[in-house]
Amino acid sequence: MSFEPIPRLAVIGCGLIGSSVARAARASHAAETIVIFDANPAVRERVRELGMADLTPDDPIEAVRDADLVIFAAPPAAIGAACEAAAPGFKPGAIISDVGSVKGAIGDAMAAASPAGVFVIPGHPIAGTEQSGPDAGFPELFEGRWTILCPRASDDPAYDVAVARLSGFWRALGAQVELMDAAHHDRVLAVTSHLPHLIAYNIVGTAADLEEVAEGEVMKYSAGGFRDFTRIAASDPVMWRDVFLLNKDAVLEILGRFNEDLQALSRAIRWGEGDKLEALFTRTRAIRRGIVAAGQESAEPNFGRNRKGV
Amino acid sequence: MSFEPIPRLAVIGCGLIGSSVARAARASHAAETIVIFDANPAVRERVRELGMADLTPDDPIEAVRDADLVIFAAPPAAIGAACEAAAPGFKPGAIISDVGSVKGAIGDAMAAASPAGVFVIPGHPIAGTEQSGPDAGFPELFEGRWTILCPRASDDPAYDVAVARLSGFWRALGAQVELMDAAHHDRVLAVTSHLPHLIAYNIVGTAADLEEVAEGEVMKYSAGGFRDFTRIAASDPVMWRDVFLLNKDAVLEILGRFNEDLQALSRAIRWGEGDKLEALFTRTRAIRRGIVAAGQESAEPNFGRNRKGV
Structure with missing residues (x-):
């Protein structure tokens, strides 16, 4: 599938996931201009040092202005407020999405905070590491992983076009995309x-x-x-x-x-009751094999740790 | 510390751990002659194909005869019976040990099954992978890991010498050794x-x-x-x-x-109660850092999976 790059991407919140989205968008040329905002001035300063964005404004409304795609990557409970703070800058027709691990509550909060004329499409890339912050992100994080999008009820054909466009963006970042009901x-x-x-x-x-x-x-x-x-x-x-x-x-x-x-x-x-224990312990092995077969896990014993004597 | 190789090692039970002991003993020259027995004839055949042992007798008494160190690596509940079956072949002065994950019950079972004149020293290498069988073992499995030995009550100075000798054997395999009460x-x-x-x-x-x-x-x-x-x-x-x-x-x-x-x-x-959750989740991070600092874990995010896009 051909994918037209997003002319202007705004990432709001720049931790592990936000910084990985920005880096992956840069590496894959999925976005032309990349704007990053974080509520924490120290993080904004670090983003500037790392040179991850074309623009790093100090104001969320400035950050989303003219953006075709806005991705909120703040902590889950902060996304609603972040969306409300940025909303006056939303460009008509923009796609408003996020990366939060909960979709019902966050989708409702984003929809409530957004004006008419933008397309709110909650999203969630199933990827991450145990590390945090703008230095922790890397462009390959989403490769081969799934991103779930949870489109909201709409009979507007333009909404479907926006969902297809957002799906294409995530695929450009290396992810596989699945659509699913938020609940x-x-x-x-x-x-x-x-x-x-x-x-x-x-x-x-x-x-x-x-x-x-x-x-x-x-x-x-x-x-x-x-x-x-x-x-x-x-x-x-x-x-x-x-x-x-x-x-x-x-x-x-x-x-x-x-x-x-x-x-x-x-x-x-x-x-x-040894038989019961053994029966359960045998059954659970098959699940692991399924995950390896689904390409979501390394088949190497011990996660490959022993290769290096770790 | 200098370590005199074990002239004859018998490994009874050849799954992941038993085969790793044999392979590590070979690779490190910690034993001169290596004998392997497994109760399953198909495993014995596989051991012969893999060329892991100098001798692969079909009888447990033959397997332990003349052995200076016998290591039982059968499933934990089978070790007592395996020890009883082999005991008539034990050489006086031999060290009788194991690799089972439980030390109280297994130590008692080995002691009850062994004649006087041998040194029963239960042991447990804290190492493994999720894989099983004689093909799963590898010589580096114990490198940098801990092996716990649980010496039994004894006022025989020769018993202490045997504990030191068994400790030296595990160190030769790359492990660090700790002595501990079985309970x-x-x-x-x-x-x-x-x-x-x-x-x-x-x-x-x-x-x-x-x-x-x-x-x-x-x-x-x-x-x-x-x-x-x-x-x-x-x-x-x-x-x-x-x-x-x-x-x-x-x-x-x-x-x-x-x-x-x-x-x-x-x-x-x-x-x-978000504060309580956040307090616990913050505290648990420190434990991970301690494990990495103790050399028992990789510091790489995601176990290093993402290095290869896995």
Whole structure:
């Protein structure tokens, strides 16, 4: 598919994801002029030092002025306010999107803050690392990953054109694109992302609080499995606070399912039901193979860590 | 420290760990003659094809005869019986050890099955990957990792010499060695390894059972965090069944702590207590930094996956 570059892209919020969008847009020539704004003056200064943007205004309204595509990459709970602050500068016909991990609440907030005549299309690239800030981004972050767009109800054919244009932008950045209802997105991500983060944060906290096992021991012997959890428990605290608050219902519901299953597993251990344990542990192997087959994971043992003796 | 090679090493059980011990002993010249036995004839045949051992007898008594060091690397619950089956061949003065992930129950079983005149020293290398079988092992597996030895009560000075010799063997394989009481080992590993595996198996099972989210969706969007859990949930089912049954008390106790913390976290989400969430999520970052500083983890974002666009 041919893709006409976006004449002017504005990225609002320049952490890991925002800076990766800007870098990927530059590297792939998906946008001609790139404008970056961040509410934090120190981040704006760093963006200037890194030379990531053509323009780095100090005002959000200036930042979005004349932009054909505006992508909000602020922490999830801040996107609504950021959109409201920038909205007076929106160009008629602009595409207004975001990268937040929750789509129902954020989509509603952006729609409420936006004037008529722009196209609000919430989006979410399923990609990231445990690092944060404008230095953490890199242009390959979205390659081979999925970006989910959650178009809002509309019978305007121009809206469909805008969705196709935004899809093309993400494909130019290397992503695969899927369209999905926002409520379904929030349930799927509660499973594949929000619950795993919640559990990882919890287990790392539990380990840190034990009296009889020293924190140094937890660190020394972490290669037995624990260290994998610490990677995602090192993710951005503000972003994740927002995710759990904005997707509360779906997270609590899936957490209830997880707890039921964990009680059953706990009972099987207590009563020595080895067959039940082995049956579950065999079944879960197949899921891993499916993820590798779907191109979303490295097939190398131990994430390839041992290649370098790490 | 100088280390005199072990004249004859017998490895009983040749999966990921057993085959890595044999390969590492060969590569490091830590043993002169290497004998491998596995209860499964197909595995013995594969060991012969791979040329990993000098001898691959079909009988466990033959396998341990004249061995100065015997390392049991069978599934945890099978080690006691494997030791009993081989014991008639033990050479007086031999060191009898293992690699099982639980040390109390396995140490007791090996001691009960062994004659007087040998030195039973339970051991546990904290290393592994999610793969299984004789083809999965590699000689660098233990490099930079910790091996915990749990010497049994003894006032025999020759026992201390044997512990020093076994420590030297593991160091020759690249490991760092720590001595620890078996009960403490079982509590530490319940935190750093057994609980993480239990949680990972559980969450992958929960995700697979959801009616409203298709398994294909779980796989496609797993890069949001879920895929990290699937790595350890792909570990050997029989081994892990045994671990939970043999370390039941410590696992259930630590699971109780985990559950308490999870209820508190769940409550904080329900009542919108963002400050509590952010405080926990900030604290857990420090643990990750400690693990990287302790040399037990890669500092590269995303385990270095993105280097290759994986």
